[in-house]
Amino acid sequence: MEKRKAVDIFSEWANIGKDEGMEKGHSKSVTQMLSLVESHLKSKYSAIDVGCGNGWVCRKLANDIRCENVVGIDGSEDMILKAQKKDPKGKYHHALLPSWSPKEKYDFIHSMEFLYYLKDPLEMLKNFYNLWLNDDGIFIAGVDYYLENEDSHSWPERLNVHMTKLSINDWKKGMLDAGFKDVEIHQVAANDNFIGTLVMFGKK
Template sequence: MIMREPTDVFGEWAEIGKDRGMEDSHAIAVNEMINFALKERLEIGEKFSFLDLGCGNGWVARLAVNNALCSQSIGIDGAQQMISNAQSRGGKTKYILADINTFNSPEKYDVIHSMEVLYYLENPADIVKRISDSWLNKNGRLIVGLDHYYENKDSHSWQEKIDTPMLMLKAAEWVQMFKKAGLNDVETWYSNKHADWNGTLVITGIK
């Protein structure tokens, strides 16, 4: 069976306003991730640059740029309509339309965030390695949130429901991917976990 490209699916979602629903549903986990990363930057006490990988309508990039220490906030997405929606909402942010599978960042960042993106990529291990090698500044942090993973049984049917390829890995396999990429102090936790939901798997590490 031929499945649809993720960028086509999310482009259609953006056209019908479903991107705002994604923003609402991910808010608890994303705010927790951003607070974790930005608290660290506050403790460091220096200006930092921020990249949101798979930025959707840009809400996280706009959230980050409001931090007094944020010198630059960039969002990248492969769906044209998502980028159009992001640009239409203003803010002191920059957005890049690009295929994340092949994108090579010309700049380095202190914080790279990604929510619900990596498992849609053709080779996420390659992207994480590329981020570790070339996209992060020294002592920069990659922080990622995932709802589609083996331990979250509710997510097992999503690939068929959405009709787009999704990589299913266990939490330990994601951790190993980060470590193999050369990231240090890799840690995980589950955000917004409750009775009917295993929570968002958060994985983070430092260059």
């Protein structure tokens, strides 16, 4: 059977309210990711959330008085429509990656549970570094689908969608190869049944 496009699946999810389930399910990891970047963010910064879903992380960042401009982008039109409906004043754009890149660069790039839907996520890390991030900018991304998280291995078949399975070391090497400095790898929000969201952090 031909694989489905991830963005089509997520459009369906937006229409049946599963975006809110993701918001709830990812919130613990994202809270920990945001506390990891907290001390690195400047007194005024711009931010972009990549694969923003219904835009909940953008709205969280917009509450930070230091955040002067936040944009959410997603390849699912229905997710973007939902984000705009929830937050008519917010900036949410429909953009399919990896082919799109922003006209301006950002001080902070955040991404949760997006990267592995790409065929070549490590190339995307290079794009982030070269085309998306300002000098001294901060990057953080979280993924739950990775080699060491065996419970996640069934997901591509279950959803009939492409996912790129990389190890913790692959991601770390990818961050370094992309040019990031001060690279840190964490596993956050672990519990008895979950080895944690794999988080990669780096600076330009």
